[in-house]
Amino acid sequence: MNSQTRPAVVLASNRIPFARSNGPYAKASNQDMLTAALDGLIAAAGIAGERLGEIAGGAVLKHSRDFNLTRESLLGTRISPETPAYDVGQACGTGLETFILTANKVALGQIDSAIACGVDTTSDAPVALNEDLRKILMEANSTKSNADRAKLLAKLRPGMIVPEIPQNAEPRTGLSMGEHTAIMARDWGITREAQDELAIASHDRLAAAYEEGFEDDLVTPYLGLERDQNLRPGSTLEKLGKLKPVFGGPEGTMTAANSTPLSDGASAVLLSSEQWAKEHGLTPLARFVDAETAAVDHVGGRDGLLMAPAYAVPRMLARNELSLQDFDFYEIHEAFAAQVLSTLAAWEDPVFCHERLGLDAPLGSIDRAKLNVKGGSLAAAHPFAATGGRIVGNLAKILHENGGGRGLISICAAGGQGVVGILEA
Amino acid sequence: MQPARTERLDGPPGSLGLYGRAGLGAIPGASLLPFVGGRGSTLPDVELRLEGVEVDRERLAEYNEVCGFTLRETLPATYPHILAFPLQMKLMASGEFPFPLLGLVHLDNSIIRHRAIGAGERLDLAVRAEDLRPHPKGKAFTLVAEASVGDELVWEERGTILRRGGSNPEAERNPRPDPVPDGAQLTTQWKLGDDLGRRYAGVSGDRNPIHMHALSAKAFGFPRAIAHGMWSQARCLAQLESRTPDAVRTDASFGKPLFLPAKVGLALDEREGGEIGFALRDARGRAKDGEPSPPTEHLLGVIRPPAPNATR
Numbered sequence: 001m002n003s004q005t006r007p008a009v010v011l012a013s014n015r016i017p018f019a020r021s022n023g024p025y026a027k028a029s030n031q032d033m034l035t036a037a038l039d040g041l042i043a044a045a046g047i048a049g050e051r052l053g054e055i056a057g058g059a060v061l062k063h064s065r066d067f068n069l070t071r072e073s074l075l076g077t078r079i080s081p082e083t084p085a086y087d088v089g090q091a092c093g094t095g096l097e098t099f100i101l102t103a104n105k106v107a108l109g110q111i112d113s114a115i116a117c118g119v120d121t122t123s124d125a126p127v128a129l130n131e132d133l134r135k136i137l138m139e140a141n142s143t144k145s146n147a148d149r150a151k152l153l154a155k156l157r158p159g160m161i162v163p164e165i166p167q168n169a170e171p172r173t174g175l176s177m178g179e180h181t182a183i184m185a186r187d188w189g190i191t192r193e194a195q196d197e198l199a200i201a202s203h204d205r206l207a208a209a210y211e212e213g214f215e216d217d218l219v220t221p222y223l224g225l226e227r228d229q230n231l232r233p234g235s236t237l238e239k240l241g242k243l244k245p246v247f248g249g250p251e252g253t254m255t256a257a258n259s260t261p262l263s264d265g266a267s268a269v270l271l272s273s274e275q276w277a278k279e280h281g282l283t284p285l286a287r288f289v290d291a292e293t294a295a296v297d298h299v300g301g302r303d304g305l306l307m308a309p310a311y312a313v314p315r316m317l318a319r320n321e322l323s324l325q326d327f328d329f330y331e332i333h334e335a336f337a338a339q340v341l342s343t344l345a346a347w348e349d350p351v352f353c354h355e356r357l358g359l360d361a362p363l364g365s366i367d368r369a370k371l372n373v374k375g376g377s378l379a380a381a382h383p384f385a386a387t388g389g390r391i392v393g394n395l396a397k398i399l400h401e402n403g404g405g406r407g408l409i410s411i412c413a414a415g416g417q418g419v420v421g422i423l424e425a
Numbered sequence: 426m427q428p429a430r431t432e433r434l435d436g437p438p439g440s441l442g443l444y445g446r447a448g449l450g451a452i453p454g455a456s457l458l459p460f461v462g463g464r465g466s467t468l469p470d471v472e473l474r475l476e477g478v479e480v481d482r483e484r485l486a487e488y489n490e491v492c493g494f495t496l497r498e499t500l501p502a503t504y505p506h507i508l509a510f511p512l513q514m515k516l517m518a519s520g521e522f523p524f525p526l527l528g529l530v531h532l533d534n535s536i537i538r539h540r541a542i543g544a545g546e547r548l549d550l551a552v553r554a555e556d557l558r559p560h561p562k563g564k565a566f567t568l569v570a571e572a573s574v575g576d577e578l579v580w581e582e583r584g585t586i587l588r589r590g591g592s593n594p595e596a597e598r599n600p601r602p603d604p605v606p607d608g609a610q611l612t613t614q615w616k617l618g619d620d621l622g623r624r625y626a627g628v629s630g631d632r633n634p635i636h637m638h639a640l641s642a643k644a645f646g647f648p649r650a651i652a653h654g655m656w657s658q659a660r661c662l663a664q665l666e667s668r669t670p671d672a673v674r675t676d677a678s679f680g681k682p683l684f685l686p687a688k689v690g691l692a693l694d695e696r697e698g699g700e701i702g703f704a705l706r707d708a709r710g711r712a713k714d715g716e717p718s719p720p721t722e723h724l725l726g727v728i729r730p731p732a733p734n735a736t737r
């Protein structure tokens with residue numbers, strides 16, 4: 001194997017505006033939306049007809065017919081059909097993980113170019129047969145005699161017509177992600193006001209990014225939507241203060257405004273070696289430096305469900321001999337405002353940093369002016385596997401426009417996982 | 426040739442009522458009634474126009490699903506046909522029209538898309554019938570539809586329609602697209618349900634009884650319901666959508682009726698200059714008594730980049 005590595009660079013990204021669940025994309029499938037995001041990227045980068053090294057993509061909620069979702073989507077685009085593709089699944093970390101996988105292959109010289117992408121729909125969700133009914137049908141399928149089949153038929157009950165609907169709950173705890181985060185918010189003493197402030201900043205910054213044209217080459221309109229449907233700038237603490245808590249009971253601090261809504265969308269990122277970029281006349285925006293994934297024991301209750309990035313980042317920093325303050329930009333996925341604030345609080349906490357991270361001193365605080373400078377998931381919304389591509393594309397362009405710098409990406413995921421990475425320009 | 430008269434419509438005509446009225450034309454003697462097609466011997470010298478047509482995205486999504494297109498921000502090459510179809514129906518169901526609507530046979534259909542058409546663009550539609558001429562099996566005319574955005578012609582369609590009756594052995598047929606070799610592998614197979622005609626009728630508005638049900642088809646002398654030719658053309662183009670340029674000319678010549686249910690397949694023929702020939706063929710047993718027989722062909726088509734700046 002090649003013992004030398006080479007830089008993998010981000011060249012372009014594209015996404016469709018994110019829509020709220022059962023909104024304008026209600027009739028669009030994951031394959032439709034992913035194809036649209038790829039179409040936009042192919043047009044923006046001028047790579048129609050190119051055979052790429054590979055395309056990695058994924059969706060968190062997937063129909064069984066979409067077993068080869070990324071490959072089937074690419075076959076609907078003008079990229080060469082001789083480009084291989086595969087699906088990746090790491091819950092909300094899927095989008096960033098596709099980028100890490102492909103960037104590593106570029107760095108190793110196994111491929112020269114790739115697209116990392118992700119998509120999710122909560123409108124066209126994979127509703128399945130009732131589990132009891134499914135078992136009877138499977139048994140009937142393997143039953144030979146009519147008498148035995150008749151016995152199975154007798155087991156059918158009217159209630160079995162109720163389908164199996166995907167749950168937004170952790171399989172091993174039965175708690176929804178919001179309820180898990182409410183526990184984190186309480187443990188870390190995150191106030192309602194701090195969460196609402198983060199939400200307001202997210203909306204205002206994303207709206208400003210649209211106004212100044214920053215999003216023009218990152219977002220391609222789809223099905224009549226030109227901007228993220230969830231975006232509502234100009235709110236105030238007073239207005240958001242009126243909302244009732246949705247997680248954590250009547251005393252809870254989490255509301256519909258400081259939690260991401262269910263949504264639909266897709267994103268895609270083009271990356272390559274420097275040589276490939278040069279040959280295709282494309283300007284590298286940023287280069288991939290490193291990545292780390294971590295997981296916590298949320299089932300045992302030792303850590304909160306979405307605290308894994310708090311572990312992943314210090315491990316990555318140590319390996320790269322960086323401090324938490326050595327960054328010009330921080331892109332922390334706002335699944336919930338409380339997730340971002342709990343993570344920041346953990347890094348400031350001497351006890352957590354000593355006992356859990358094994359550090360002599362806390363990582364410390366970050367300059368909040370550098371956090372999610374073009375808005376985050378609270379404003380754009382969070383179509384699970386599409387978030388990673390949105391953030392990588394955003395950060396690469398931010399770094400490029402800044403004329404250089406270093407950026408940190410942190411994304412929490414279901415199952416107590418976290419995926420983080422570093423880009424530089 | 427531009428017709429003498431232009432009739433501007435305020436809204437899309439409903440096709441359901443028109444088929445009801447058109448059905449009367451099939452009854453002997455009914456064509457003598459003033460509102461039933463079948464009088465006269467010349468095509469009405471009129472162009473029907475409907476301006477500022479907006480695409481209903483729900484309908485587009487349903488059409489794309491039935492035909493196999495990806496739901497994009499741009500329209501399938503066949504979609505403006507769906508928008509123009511009610512105008513064509515109105516034209517052919519008018520008292521001025523020389524033939525009853527039911528019983529007309531769609532022989533071929535040719536579309537030029539000059540550029541990608543956004544689903545959010547407002548289209549001005551124009552429809553007319555022209556060039557009534559003898560055909561070996563009766564009389565034929567050309568049904569023209571055009572879509573413009575402002576002053577820019579973005580899409581045009583010409584279909585040849587046959588009215589059976591009489592024989593004109595000397596008359597010329599329209600040229601057909603170049604054949605796809607008989608032995609070409611069917612690279613795609615589709616199983617078509619007997620409800621396909623009804624499903625396509627739902628998204629296209631074309632509720633001609635020969636497509637709707639085996640029983641209604643029998644009333645017109647067909648053993649089973651027939652798939653719409655425009656569905657066949659759309660399904661083939663959907664299969665080729667990743668290889669269809671934004672500016673494209675696509676021709677389809679309809680062959681043997683596609684009786685439902687069916688199992689069909691697509692054979693492709695790649696040619697010089699980005700041209701792709703395609704044939705929709707029966708995919709059930711092709712050999713009789715061990716002798717390979719020529720495949721039953723339902724549609725023969727081609728896509729290619731259009732000649733620069735050319736309309737036909």
